[in-house]
Amino acid sequence: xxxxxxxxxxxxxxxxxxxxxxxxxxxxxxxxxxxxxxxxxxxxxxxxxxxxxxxxxxxxxxxxxxxxxxxxxxxxxxxxxxxxxxxxxxxxxxxxxxxxxxxxxxxxxxxxxxxxxxxxxxxxxxxxxxxxxxxxxxxxxxxxxxxxxxxxxxxxxxxxxxxxxxxxxxxxxxxxxxxxxxxxxxxxxxxxxxxxxxxxxxxxxxxxxxxxxxxxxxxxxxxxxxxxxxxxxxxxxxxxxxxxxxxxxxxxxxxxxxxx
Numbered sequence: 001x002x003x004x005x006x007x008x009x010x011x012x013x014x015x016x017x018x019x020x021x022x023x024x025x026x027x028x029x030x031x032x033x034x035x036x037x038x039x040x041x042x043x044x045x046x047x048x049x050x051x052x053x054x055x056x057x058x059x060x061x062x063x064x065x066x067x068x069x070x071x072x073x074x075x076x077x078x079x080x081x082x083x084x085x086x087x088x089x090x091x092x093x094x095x096x097x098x099x100x101x102x103x104x105x106x107x108x109x110x111x112x113x114x115x116x117x118x119x120x121x122x123x124x125x126x127x128x129x130x131x132x133x134x135x136x137x138x139x140x141x142x143x144x145x146x147x148x149x150x151x152x153x154x155x156x157x158x159x160x161x162x163x164x165x166x167x168x169x170x171x172x173x174x175x176x177x178x179x180x181x182x183x184x185x186x187x188x189x190x191x192x193x194x195x196x197x198x199x200x201x202x203x204x205x206x207x208x209x210x211x212x213x214x215x216x217x218x219x220x221x222x223x224x225x226x227x228x229x230x231x232x233x234x235x236x237x238x239x240x241x242x243x244x245x246x247x248x249x250x251x252x253x254x255x256x257x258x259x260x
Contacts, residue, residue, distance in 0.1 A: 001155040002028040003181070003214075003251040006045045007037075008244075010163075010185045010217035011192065015067055019223055021045050021247045022067050025160070025181065025216070029153045032130045034058040035075060036149070036160065042071035043078065049248055053078035057088060057129050059115075062162035063146035064095035064103040072096075073111045080114040089129060091136070093121040093145035103143060121147045137173045139164035142194040150177060155253055159210065163217065165193070166200035171207035179253055180210040181245075183217035187230075190221045198222070198230065205238040212256050216245040 009020025022039030023046060033056045035046075046053055056079045061069045072092075079088045090097075090112065097112065097120055099105035112118060119127045122145060125136045133152040140146075141163045150173075151158040159177030163185070164170065174180065182204070186197035196204070205213060222230065227244045234242040241256070 001153055001158065001253045003253070004028075004049055004051065005214070005216060005245040005247060005249045005251075006042060006049060006051070007039055008216045008218055008247050008249075009223075010067070010183065010195075011219035013220045014218070014223060015040065019220070020218065022070075023049075023247075024068070026051050027151065027158070029132050029151070029155065030130070032057055032132045034060060034129075034132070034151070036060040037062055037068040037162070038071040038075045039067040040070040043074045045247075046075075054081060058127075059088060059090050060149065061090075061092040061096050061107070062148065063093060063141060063143040064106050065143055065163070068162070069096055069106050072107050076107070076111045076114055083114045086114055086116055088115045089117045089119065089127065090115040091119040091121070091127060091134075093147060094123070095143055095145050100145065121145060139170070140167050140194070141165070148174075150174065158253075159208075161204075163195055166196050166203060171204050174204075174208050174210070177208065177210045178212075179256075180208065180213045182213060182215050184215050184222070185217060185219040187219075187221035187225055192219065195219075198234070202234065202237055205234070205240045205242070210240065212241045212243075212253075214243050214245045214249075214251065218244060 004026040006023030007021040023042040024037040095103035156178040185195035
């Protein structure tokens with residue numbers, strides 16, 4: 001399994017100032033290719049990382065916020081060679097696909113019709129592509145249908161936690177994951193509604209089995225701090241191998257020993 005962090009920024013200030021990229025996460029398991037949360041600049045960032053977008057099998061958009069969905073239509077264009085080939089799976093929620101409450105439909109029908117299949121959360125909560133089985137997990141965010149993922153792969157169980165506040169059932173849902181990618185916006189002592197801070201991350205890590213954790217979607221209060229010191233503090237307090245991801249970081253699992 002290979003992961004490429006195509007964007008590790010989080011929050012409006014980091015987006016406005018472009019302190020980190022917002023291209024999302026690319027996951028490759030054997031011949032299965034999954035692209036998660038293509039925010040602003042995703043198309044360019046993916047090309048710079050030499051991701052073959054025409055070979056992407058699954059496009060996942062976890063919720064209807066600009067920094068997660070902005071380039072979704074452009075990604076569909078790339079996946080389908082401009083609509084020439086009707087292919088791929090689009091996984092998202094009702095807000096993004098149809099509109100819900102104050103959230104307007106973000107991916108136009110014109111682009112939705114170009115993919116071969118659509119999985120709409122919360123109506124559907126599972127999907128399978130080749131040798132990857134996925135479960136969608138409801139989260140607590142101000143976009144009410146936000147979800148995370150658990151990917152069961154031949155290499156192990158990967159948990160991906162999108163934007164959410166901490167709640168006790170979160171650890172329960174991701175208890176058995178062997179590798180975690182977690183969005184964490186704010187530093188110790190700082191809080192943004194609908195997101196975790198580092199205290200929340202500590203609580204989560206003390207209640208899950210995963211030994212190796214990559215933290216992304218980093219807000220300004222984390223980015224401006226001493227990140228190696230924060231990593232060391234989290235490792236000491238949780239007993240987990242914690243890394244704050246950086247843009248273009250590539251991770252191969254198993255075989256993470258040199259990251260820690």
